[in-house]
Amino acid sequence: MQTDNTIKIADGRVLGYAEYGDSLGYPIFYFHGGQESRLSSKFMDSKAEKLNIRIISPDRPGVGISTFQENRQFLDWGNDITALADFLGLNRYSVFGLSGGAPHVLACIISEPSRIENASIISGATPYDYKGTLKGIWFPVKLIHWFASWKNDKQLRKFIQNDFDGLVNKPEKRLKQFQNYLPTPDKKLMTEHPEYGWEFIEGSKESYRQGIDAVVQEWKLYVSDWQMELSTIHFPVNLWYGSSDKMAPTHRGQYYKKKLANSKLKVIDNEGHFSLIRNHLEEILIELKTTHNKE
Structure with a gap:
């Protein structure tokens, strides 16, 4: 486990990333959810x-x-991940993302499809422009x-600042909120394994390391506007959604299934936003490791 790696890319920016699992294993890039960080995939290590x-989990800009x-x-x-893959000497790899990681998976497919072997979206966010x-x-x-x-960011900034303050000053309250208010599968996960909640809180706090x-x-x-025409994407994409998810409901998976011509949707019964990826991680990773894109 290496959590504080960095590279400098062509425009002078630093890209931070963590690595988990087998350092000599099959490479898979993981893109964290919104208000998360490279540390949020620590649970995948074992x-x-x-x-x-080999899980490679980069921090997004800022x-x-x-x-x-x-x-x-x-x-x-897509350009950032190509730069990181070049630095790591990776010619072929798979990609997947949770929640807000979804558009980042799509960006990589659009940017460098010939190097990607498999792609999955887990409980993914969708464009905001559909009914x-x-x-x-x-x-x-x-x-x-x-x-x-x-248009005015004042209320958004206030909301996000309150989120950060709560994570730092009242983490126990945040964990209780997970245990009390999330859908049943997520509530069960956080209650039976409070360490998962603490790991999530630590990964989220890291997203605010430089501010909001x-x-x-x-x-x-x-x-x-995501500036992506989804109907032009013909790369195979695995879609995983939980039937009880209240952050990325199953209609979002149906949206992608309709828009992405070569996608495959799995709706998993009695799983929520956090429970799906933890309870089905092995299946998700095995699917990503199995080469099916021969182009």
């Missing part, structure tokens, strides 16, 4: 080692130890979507 998989990028767009991420995009979403998550869509600007910037991107 499972990845068992499967001879998160953790990666340099902030002015005026960034999701598509820029019913916020249907069935947990109210606090719906609220931050609304604030992010407003990167988190604000990314939330604005979620509700803006």
